[in-house]
Amino acid sequence: MGTNSDLFSEVYGCYYSVVAKILEQAGDGISKSDIEKLVNSHAFYDSAFHLLPKLFSDEWSLLKRQADGKYYSKLQWPDTRRPMTGLEKAWLKALLLDRRILLFVAPDELAALKSALSDIPPLFLTEDFHTYDLAADGDPYEDETYIQNFRSILKACVTKSPVYIQYESGKQRRLARNIVPYHINYSVRDDKFRLLGVLLKGDGRHKKVTLNFARIRSVESSTAVLPVHFNAEKYFVQKTHATPIVLEISEERNALERFMLQFASWEKQTEYDEEKECYTCRIYYDRQDETELLIRILSFGPVVKVLGPEGFLTQIKERINRQYRLNIGENDF
Template identity: 40%
Template sequence: MELFSEVYGCYYAVVAEILRSAPVTRAQAEALAAGRGYGESVLQLIPKLLDSRDWPLLEERDGLFHSRLDRLPDLPVTHLERSWLKALLADPRLRLFLSDGQLAHLEEALSGVEPLYRQEDIVYFDRFLDGDDYADPGYRQRFQAILSALEREAVLHLTYQAPKTGLHTGDHRPLRLEYSPRDDKFRVYTVKVQDSAFPCCYILNLGRIVDISPSDAQYSGAFDVSEWRRRHRCAQPLLLRVSGERNGVERFMLEFSSYEKQSEYDGETGVCTVRLWYQREDETEVLIRLLGFGPVVQVLGPESFVALMRERVARQAALLQRGKN
């Protein structure tokens, strides 16, 4: 089975976009090539497309370049892509983002297609077992209500079951939806309408939201979640030494791809020195993730975090010893 084809590469996509946008000026074509392609795309593509007969797809009339094609370019879905989509349909998390009509259309279009893989083929060895119940119709309804509110910048009336303080209700405007692979949970960042004078960000686990309804309240204030996260991150970044053993550097970068970090790689030793910032409320999760790398990752500081790791390792060793006895 052929996995890749140049027809689905960047250059073909750029040329297709120019053809769809035609008629275009030369400046517009160059802007499309620069925005959708690589750094050298303008120099490589535009002369072949506009100035010569190499790719006779456009013709110039009155200072504009018109497409010679009778139909707009369109790429068919390959068998591999159909097989991949069929596998995704079995993931309960995907169904949170699609309506019943969309799901029915996809299932009909992909009937008879063998999935590329099956959910039972994937073994999660480093994930908590109390993830959100994605098969719950009520969870899906609440998820889609939040998703719609994000798109419309609307306010919702939420009832939330806090783990320590019980039920809370209020009018919230959702700002960001986030998924934690380690927890297997979704959480939403919101701002409360009644806190408009001194806005504060709330992080709510979707599994603890018990009721959602539309709200007539309005929130027109500006709230930058990214800036709020920067203000509430750890005071000092972690200083880490990541070795190349067992492909450690690549695995580390993939695991912490969503975290802010600075890295310096030593090609001679294969060691990467990393400064990593994290949200204070994520400290335990970050600690567990780092411990999962074993000797591949060495935590150099700050000392307070090193002490937490030593305490965690000592506690785990004591539990193992107790189990042997």
């Protein structure tokens, strides 16, 4: 086990990376001072005390000093990129089996990767995971239009370029807007991707928007010119609500574990109340997440009780009353 741990440490550590850089430059010869500079600039502060003696003394048998005073690589093959470990190959094989993989990899690339890893068992399978409260109307990941739209927006996120998007609203209205994609968000519970972007308006009053990918009908390059010093990030700076949501979580039906998985992305404080034999949890959140939190909390039913704040508690009651009226077919409650 010790040998494996050492290998894992070296493969992923900065020592491997800095030695690889040295060997890349040592093909045509590298001076001792240049080696020292690379170690000092790409490794830790005290790395020189460990690395340099092993390199210069030939303990690692990687460099050879020639008559010109320079050091040359002893490697017969100049490529210093490390090979993938078995664990990495198994992890990659598992990703290739995911039904969303074509959003990120072209069909010919996927075929080539599957062929190269044909003898590698996947690290995990989709059926190894059991997701609670998963929506039944997830995005159409195999749809060609969906795939092309996703890739176009993903590229725009990287290049920070505006795109012209045609979008169908929840009321079946077709809208067309110039948008600067900022971030792509995935919801495990809803099984949907959403685009977070900045809507460009002619009057300069740009605003952040969230679009469901499944409702995007087309994506094209935009001719819109971004303002000088435009920064999409400033539209998404989170502002934590002053008062946290306070919840009481029952010990029944594995509620705490399910709750922690559902709300893993929010800052929380949780403590056990011995007298009540339940957990008290405080969630610190951005106001724009309030509706999402409300829906998720309601999905837990009676095992989660909302204690406050009053405004959030009022919204919970209104939602429950509305659903009750719909269920019994009455207008008033």
